[in-house]
Amino acid sequence: MNELDIRTPSEAALTDRRNFIRFLAASPVLTPTAMSALVSALAAGVSGEAAAQSYDVLRAPQQKAVDGIITAPEQALNVFDFEPAAKKALPPAHYGYLASGVDGDATLRLNHEAFDEIAIRVRRLIDVRKVDTSVTLFGQTYPTPILLAPVSSQGAFHPEAEAAVARAAKVTGNGVILSTVGSTSIEDVTEARGAPVWYMLYPTDDWSVTEALVKRAEAAGAPAIVLTVDRQGGRNTETLFRFRRDDTRDCKGCHAGGFANEVSRKPMFDDLDVSKVTNLYGTGMTWDFVDRLRKIVKGKLVLKGIVTREDTEIALKHGVDAIIVSNHGGRAEESLEPTIRALPEVVAAANGQIPILIDGGFRRGTDVLKALALGASAVCVGRPYCWGLAAFGEPGVAAVLAILQREFVTIMKQVGATKLSEITKDSVIVRS
Template sequence: MKLSPSELPINLEEFELLAAQNLDKQSYDYFRGGANDEVTLRANVAAFQKIQLLPNVLVDVSKRDQSVTVLGEKLTMPILIAPTAFHRLASPEGEIATAKAASKAGTIMVFSSLSTTSPEDVAAATDASLWFQLYIYRDRELTRDIIQRAESLGYKALCITVDAPLLGRREKDVRNQFSLPPDLTIATVGDQLAKDMAAAAGNSSLNVYFENLLDQSITWEDIDWIRSICHLPIVLKGIHRADDSKRAVDHGADAIIVSNHGARQLDTVPATIDMLPPIAEAVDNKIEVLMDGGIRRGTDVIKALSLGARAVLLGRPILWGLAFNGADGVMLVLDLLKKEVDLSMALCGIPTLSKVKNDLVI
């Protein structure tokens, strides 16, 4: 898509407006929506806007560096790509386009278990740094098999999503009877299983996936089991509370992601930025703490870092970039946010991220 400079989006919100023009209603609603009344969906963004920054002046900010190390890997910015489902609804190249942008931007893409491209195809098509997001299946052999595939394909971490024993109720998807178009499947499970799921009558293929395949009985013991069979660093995504963050440390996680799943699971949980400080305190630097939910501005990234996150992940804005213009669109989103982080650092008086302390916010 060719746009003149004056037509290009100048902030992340504008990407959503342009993406909406390229998406059918079902897909747009699926990407945008949150659970139930979307109280938490609004709160995730609003909570950042309520936090104020208190900059230091007369600091030499002529050289600024926003690189950061996450699980031992140096990234060009403190922003990763969150796992999100069904990228081929947004663009024909789907997850491969997103991975290409991650590689070009120098960051990590977390590949979703609900991808419309197989983990093999994404790994083969790019040299992106990839983490694998896992849901734990009732069938433990299938679970083991997927973990081993991720390991042998060179995925660098296993990100287990722990806030989704069932799918949250997103009412627009219920109204739209959301399901994947016939030419797309969930490419992480075998073809036949994917076809059976898509064909299941009277329900969306996503609900069928969750209810039939995923295990609602998982506990911390299952994390121990995965720890014992998996050679990759383990990241637990969807931690809401300080006590669970301590359990994550005790059960051998290497990192946690403070997340409410982009407000798509349990409505009326707090905004993620409000859950972060007690969790960061409880973890006490024993493992790495990341967060996602509602990041739309460079100042949001700085606020999250000052409240205890090492880096943040970006969900919907990546999908808007992808729908707007494939890999180039995702690149534009990442580049824009990186530039906003850079300007925020200069204006806050923090030349490097190690200088971000919690007295920067009130």
């Protein structure tokens, strides 16, 4: 250690380990299984070898929070620790946008609270020193089943926006889904991620714009177009409106009204004629629109927002390649139906024909295991990584992903599962 290096040995080791894993993550010869082991190691803060459990609290960092709010990502004990830090870092209206559900936010709350209705069955005397968390979707293998859900306008949370998120995801191998109205182009996000990302499509009500967005995404290598179908009825984002009251800034410069102004800072609309567009969400969409989209999408077509058996059965008839069970993170409708509760009927209706993913309320590794046990192929996480982004930028996102992966690996070991296929309906008990 030279005289300018004032890090403690533990801090230096942590930095060196992270840099080493970043180096390996960029390697074209690293296998998915090896990357999975590295993800688990980073999350646990140990080497890739199995390590003995430790309960020595003196080994934990003693950095102090300020007024109960963490001041560095490594202080976080769980992903919830990032939300107060994000709130402190953001203007009131921007935090309100991130925090808001619809109406009284009941569906938003139930998305997470419903996980408490599901107990986990633990198993004993199984060698779980080596755990493989890799999953394959559309021929692409990821070292973790935790994907990053599309979240719009991430420039409202941090100047580096989706690029910072993608760089963090590159280290841990998480799949990324980019929103149509993201603050960063799909080309830049793909470059930052170092691999193709999925593209979530807000179709607009102008087919020529829809077609141009799809062509651009596929030209950038997007293997899947994810059509959002859960924003057709409008919404009442009371929490956002309430926080906006406390925001003393003049927001008209960015939110002056009109579609052209709304997307003027959204790079996916650069050089597009949006003069005929009146609505981002395509409120007149029917299954005929899905058929029309199916004809132009060269890769996989995913529907995001399906929550019932009936719509799943119809989706299969229209050639959909996957479904994401979603209520837009509790931001679509005040249905009081959490996505984890809707998941089993969608899985049953799909009957193994297509992958079923899910988002909404995922805050713990145990939540991830419960969804996989109920038939999900993978899960998508939204707000937690945005809390990390808002609070600390790329390091905050990386910390959130590491915590979720660490927790997931821990609960996998406790149920005796060494790979995802060993997580089954027998791993959980759904309380009525």
